[in-house]
Amino acid sequence: MEDIVLKLAVIGAAGIAAQWFAWRLQLPAIVLLLAAGFIAGPATGFLDPATDFGDIYRPMVSIAVAIILFEGGLTLNFSEIRETSKAVRRIIMYAGPMVWGMGALAAHYIGGLSWPTAIVLGAILVVTGPTVIMPLLRQAQLDARPASLLRWEAIVNDPIGALFAVVAFEIILVYVGLHAADNLPLLFLSGFGLAIGAGWASAKFIVWTFVRGHVPEYLKAPVLLSSVVAVYALTNMVLEESGLLTVTIMGVVLANSRIASLTDMRRFKETITTLLVSGVFIILTASLSMDDIRSLDLGAALFVAVLLLVIRPVAIMLATIKSGATIQERILTSWIAPRGVVAVAVSGLFGTLLADAGVEDAGRMVAFTFAVVVTTIVLHGFTLKPLAAFLNLKKASKPGILLVGGSRWSTALAAKLKEADVPVMLADQNWNHLAEARLGSIPVYFGEVLSESAHHAIDPKRFSSLIATSDNDAYNALVCTDFGPELGRNHVFQIGRIDEKARQSLNFTLGGRPLTKEPVSFLDLREKLLAGWTFQLTRLTDEFGWKAYADSRPAGAIILLWIKPSGALVFAATAAGTPGANDRILGFALPKDDARAEAASQTARKAEATAAIKTAEGNDSVTIDETKGKTK
Structure with missing residues (x-):
């Protein structure tokens, strides 16, 4: 034993x-x-x-x-x-x-x-x-x-x-x-017919019992497994190995039925x-x-x-x-x-x-x-x-990005990436969060990306990087931790401001890299988007290089990544160098006109504040002089 x-x-x-x-x-x-x-x-x-x-x-x-x-x-x-x-x-x-x-x-x-x-x-x-x-x-x-x-x-x-x-x-x-020839056609036809009929009928019966609530949730998997074995054994009694066809048909019928x-x-x-x-x-x-x-x-x-x-x-x-x-x-x-x-x-x-x-x-x-x-x-x-x-039968092998968390900011980012011909998918559990993306023909996944079924449906190997963009920093860290072993920990990023003491207390394998060099929270990004900030894609040339591009950016502009001519993606937060000629830089900033207007507005506000201060100081001096005169 x-x-x-x-x-x-x-x-x-x-x-x-x-x-x-x-x-x-x-x-x-x-x-x-x-x-x-x-x-x-x-x-x-x-x-x-x-x-x-x-x-x-x-x-x-x-x-x-x-x-x-x-x-x-x-x-x-x-x-x-x-x-x-x-x-x-x-x-x-x-x-x-x-x-x-x-x-x-x-x-x-x-x-x-x-x-x-x-x-x-x-x-x-x-x-x-x-x-x-x-x-x-x-x-x-x-x-x-x-x-x-x-x-x-x-x-x-x-x-x-x-x-x-x-x-x-x-x-x-x-x-x-050893067998009579007369029974062979009848035996085969009966076994074949029984296999198809039993597979279809048993699957339909299981669907009916599950949908009507006759089987509790915790017993559904055991009932299904025992049913497969029982149906296989019963049809095998008529014709040896016909049960294999029965259980296959049973599985196909169940796969195409809507069971929650x-x-x-x-x-x-x-x-x-x-x-x-x-x-x-x-x-x-x-x-x-x-x-x-x-x-x-x-x-x-x-x-x-x-x-x-x-x-x-x-x-x-x-x-x-x-x-x-x-x-x-x-x-x-x-x-x-x-x-x-x-x-x-x-x-x-x-x-x-x-x-x-x-x-x-x-x-x-x-x-x-x-x-x-x-x-x-x-x-x-x-x-x-x-x-x-x-034979040219492979999927496009260009590096893509999986965005987890549907919001106006992530949808706008997905739209710009799609415009740049970067494969992208937006995933969220809330159907309403994906409405704008679906209207823009952006590929979406509706469901929990941490589930086993999502890993099969999404196929992480289609994407070279992941960005967790939800409004929950802890969930973003969990998503990056889950996908890190598959995509590589240098290729999973998250938005959100993380306290340094909290980060030091966590294991280094938890969470992803900050998407930006200076971590920006979900609320900050949302406010910037509402204030008119947009995603901008700019191609560098020999004449218009990285220094000229950086000098032309409005104050506070955020550089997210750049796209190499080969299609490779380089994230600014982890980049060892700077982009070169023919690279396309994806940034998030106010448009130039709005930036100039904002700068002029800030200058005007500063001038007004300075004038107000001077006026207040002048009034104070007059008051003092008047006081002195009365004293004299």
């Missing part, structure tokens, strides 16, 4: 450690998870999942895969697929069967596998792993269209590929005489999925034996090469003809198809079932699948970003 507990602890610790190192090193997490599983299993023999966990090994992995697919379905929103829906449908309906057929032929004639193993392997390799593609998409920063295409294909294709494997396995059982607490539940599911993905990859990799690895010969290497370089590109290019996808999107999709946890899990399941049915080389199917998984993860993980850049 203690041995099993120790092994579970090692799996959990190794999985989270791999995830953390992947985050720090900016590597695909699955690569490190596979390495951890190999060390724990084939290399050292510490883990032997089939022996260690016994009869619960396969059900445990199957339930974990179902939960992972359900969470993937929760990320699919129909509004994201409008422009790519035709291409996605064709990839699933046409490219999938083509990959299955050509993959089976290649596995038999090139890989040397028997027909039963080759047919099931071809079906399994239809899938593309969402557990791999999602982190890759976040790192690559693709445009919305190709990112949507790859994400939808990965999540929808996983259960479809598993069902293809079920059909292939049933055909093999009919071929060897869905964000909190999605956050809970993300946490569970991270743990499950980490554990499942380590367990499945550890289940490999050295004999399986040694079975990978030249034929296996040629099979993987043909699958990646011929089968997938041909299937995608043919299926997406006149689909609305551009040639660049089709080329990217034809290359990027990493396999993940579902392919490994399903191959392990059917490898065991085929071995039980008397297929001698069924064990080699797992090794072939692992070879495809490792190769695709490494190649696609390190080529997606440069290929997307080459």
Whole structure:
């Protein structure tokens, strides 16, 4: 008993450690998870999942895969697929069967596998792993269209590929005489129909119970999780692995329903999925034996090469003809198809079932699948970003600014930054604070930027800097503290006057840099804006340099930042030097005419004050003289 507990602890610790190192090193997490599983299993023999966990090994992995697919379905929103829906449908309906057929032929004639193993392997390799593609998409920063295409294909294709494997396995059982051929079409259609119907109906029932208040808030996430497992198990009783399609459809329906607490539940599911993905990859990799690895010969290497370089590109290019996808999107999709946890899990399941049915080389199917998984993860993980850049499918990489806190001052700043062609977004929890920005077509985020969902929706990597501009200094410091590790502490700024003693009592990692060299409070900035101060963008030249610009500024003008010709942003508060020719300086000051008028007004007021003082002094002297005269 203690041995099993120790092994579970090692799996959990190794999985989270791999995830953390992947985050720090900016590597695909699955690569490190596979390495951890190999060390724990084939290399050292510490883990032997089939022996260690016994009869619960396969059900445990199957339930974990179902939960992972359900969470993937929760990320699919129909509004994201409008422009790519035709291409996605064709990839699933046409490219999938083509990959299955050509993959089976290649596995038999090139890989040397028997027909039963080759047919099931071809079906399994239809899938593309969402557990791999999602982190890759976040790192690559693709445009919305190709990112949507790859994400939808990965999540929808996983259960479809598993069902293809079920059909292939049933055909093999009919071929060897273990099942009757008459029942096969009815079994498949009933299982497929039940999966779709059960997924839709269960999701609608959950929505109804949640909206009507039949489930308390603290029980919603547990009810959802247990419902996923129950629905998966029930549909699997009709047709093996049809439950994967059921839970995927269940997740998609829930993702497109308006449930107020869905964000909190999605956050809970993300946490569970991270743990499950980490554990499942380590367990499945550890289940490999050295004999399986040694079975990978030249034929296996040629099979993987043909699958990646011929089968997938041909299937995608043919299926997406006149689909609305551009040639660049089709080329990217034809290359990027990493396999993940579902392919490994399903191959392990059917490898065991085929071995039980008397297929001698069924064990080699797992090794072939692992070879495809490792190769695709490494190649696609390190080529997606440069290929997307080459095909011009990446988002604009110009440094942008995230403004937190909607006000007239921050809205005016956002408008000037947008005018300067600097990517900008204004975020606030108050919808009314964003009204002026929305009217000015400034990108906004309505919600709490400190929430987990905001970090996914906003994608901090789109921005190089953050400015916290709310009227609450403590909240500004909290926002800068939260975003500091992602953007870098030299790139998070806040407005507000901070007492020096209070600053010294705080940890140096709290808060952000002052936006201005002399800290200015929210109220001061608001008053200046109401007094007529504006944001001004000025380009320096060889003739009109920094000294001439500084001399031309009105008294009290605030220099915020300057924009280099490359688009890089330099904040004045932290700048080591001064701006040069062709730099554009963003300042906040009174317009020149208003400044002259203000200066003249101040001069007049001073003159009046001086005259009044002199008059008062003259009156005092006269009074004294009169007093002296009377005394005399």
